[in-house]
Amino acid sequence: MIENEDLCQVKFVNQSTVGRLRKSLKDPQTIERLAEIFGVLADPTRLKICIFLSQAELCVCDLAAMLNISESAISHQLRLLRSLRLVKFRRDGKMAFYALDDAHVTALIKQGMEHAEERAK
Amino acid sequence: MIENEDLCQVKFVNQSTVGRLRKSLKDPQTIERLAEIFGVLADPTRLKICIFLSQAELCVCDLAAMLNISESAISHQLRLLRSLRLVKFRRDGKMAFYALDDAHVTALIKQGMEHAEERAK
């Protein structure tokens, strides 16, 4: 018996299953990045921003108006999205236009929507 | 000009686009639920729990051992997953066996993994 200290004494789930699953888990960095992406979409404000930016290129003040939130708050969120390279942006004079730059995010939102819509809760 | 107070004066994005996007946004409850699911997967511990439970039925102590975390912490997280009806569980004597009970979550993890794995960052 190896590495068995923490496993409960009565074992129904066979040990090989536990060992197999343990090994199949991706490395910590990948898990971290995965959690990170989900974290981006876990905030309603940021989620809405991503939804909008997946459909059109928009400026900060448009987003602020659409979400009924301060431009500062939007700018902070966009800064986060920029740091994760999830959006691309383009300056045109005073304005800054943002758009989503990660197809996976769009796919995640679409996928998640199926879950969200089928729940009356 | 209707509902134009907050939109910036210089408009390049035409107003109809903003209006159209605004209307296309799902209702607040759906957005909330969507953000909620992503929130579940936004924590590394909970994410790993979901990954494991999508592959096998496991008890609390197995999860605790696999994730190298206290059984209490696992139990708290499982409580959350239960409240969101994302897991089903079955008692057998002293043990409690959990398994994932939402196919969408599995799909989300799979989808997200594609994003996470293609980033060296």
Place this chain on the structure above:
DNA sequence: ATAACATATGAGCAGATGTTCATACGTTGA
């Protein structure tokens, strides 16, 4: 130049979140 404007950013704050610790509950075997 300077005023108005769109955006960016740092500090600070309130609320949310995840873990630990102590303890309780229900089951099993002696």
Place this chain on the structure above:
DNA sequence: TCAACGTATGAACATCTGCTCATATGTTAT
């Protein structure tokens, strides 16, 4: 009946998070 065990849960705590407010930066028009 009682001790050991697996699990559950409430409270407390430290950390994280998202917003606001004040202020800064860069651009445009006068």
